[in-house]
Amino acid sequence: MTPAPRKPASASSGPSRRFARFEDLPIAVAVDVALVTAEAGQLHALLVRPTAPEAGGDWALPGGFVDPSESVDAAAERVLAAKAGIEDVFLEQLYTFGAVERDPRTRVVSVAYYALVERARLGAVLQADRRLAPLSVPWEGEAGGRVEALDEKGRALPLAFDHADILGLVVKRLRGKLRYAPIGFELLPDRFPLRALQEIHETVLGRPLNKHSFRRSVLASGLVASANRREKTVGHRPAELYRFQASKPRKDR
């Protein structure tokens, strides 16, 4: 999974070193955040190139160590704000990666998060050092579900550590969550045509959905309300715009 040095750094710093108190155990706690959006039928994630060549110069998810005075959740928010300038978005813990040698330098346990944001909010972030890379998402049933990040020519970008695994799990989580949670709205602007929501779902699930069925179920869910407005189009009938509505007036289940 990771190249080169195999022994953890803690071992090389003294095999018989003892720690008087458990809070001195040399395990660093970090967070990695996958900032995901959808555009043109593909999922995209924000990647940064580490300034230091420690990770082999590979592209990486924004991340950082957890400060002892902050909660792990707060660390994820801080990282997202510092490295992407993004606040107040859907941010949820994904999974904790605790393999011994996931970082060849030293022992790091990383709590991975994923955030969802509409594409338009990322404009200011996309600079030289930071990029929004499209993800090559494998078919749902495929073994492993390993996800690659692609550059502008469709080549796979080398990802640091186990960050490809993290992205793979993000996609799995999104697919599972879409079945019962309204996460599609996180990737859309305030007002949107139903077709855009369907495209989001199809992008996440990786398969086409029936227009009538989708429309029927979304409207019946009570999660959307008409904005009494229409989109501006250039050669065809404009679609009605909807907005997300938190209330969920279904009977039960």
Place this chain on the structure above:
Amino acid sequence: MTPAPRKPASASSGPSRRFARFEDLPIAVAVDVALVTAEAGQLHALLVRPTAPEAGGDWALPGGFVDPSESVDAAAERVLAAKAGIEDVFLEQLYTFGAVERDPRTRVVSVAYYALVERARLGAVLQADRRLAPLSVPWEGEAGGRVEALDEKGRALPLAFDHADILGLVVKRLRGKLRYAPIGFELLPDRFPLRALQEIHETVLGRPLNKHSFRRSVLASGLVASANRREKTVGHRPAELYRFQASKPRKDR
């Protein structure tokens, strides 16, 4: 959420203490394992009384600190084997609890796991210091979903730290997972009547299921196969016994 001392121990050991290397950051990494089984229509979890009165003498989930030389997953397995004598069971990461003051003594980030096992495998474990406590499981839609552990008289046992939150999340996870994963079999012996599987599902979901529908969907799933055997009963028709079958010969979806 937790009583008494509010300041983390790291602060009291020197407010301006610096750490030369990030691996000396004073955050301890621990695992807590909820060992869950089902019996008589109720979920049960294994609780231990800490030998030291550090946690206020409250009942707690089996847990321990992660050793720098082992993965977090391995630590969970080790804790389960050491404190419950249980190996080779369904064991899955649940969530990582990272609030600053979840343990009033010092900063501990805990990776929670849950394990499923059939009741019969727990026999040797239930001793004076360890107990299998029934869980009072709130109704699905209920706010918070906080779960209590009950003693033999139905009174709520005081639980250490945020362990009640962990148990609440276990129940939520089980309910969600039951929809698409065959976790019911983990709680049953090798051969079982379908009625027992339905009882497991009803216990986890907290609501009755239609017998015909349940039977139909389970048999259609291809996950069970007849064991060509019947249970031994004492006054009525015996049920056919089934066994879990890994293959899943459905077309898709």
Place this chain on the structure above:
DNA sequence: TCGACATATATGCGTCAAGCAACTAAGTGT
């Protein structure tokens, strides 16, 4: 030995959600 009893298993049918296809609606441009 036979019938009451309890639980298992099957049958029939109504309801509802989802899928497929074809149709109508509302814009722009020639």
Place this chain on the structure above:
DNA sequence: ACACTTAGTTGCTTGACGCATATATGTCGA
């Protein structure tokens, strides 16, 4: 006026699920 494109609707079919009821298979007691 008519072609073109996308939006939205209608009708029908299929399949999953729920409820009620009937039949099956064992034990047990009169």
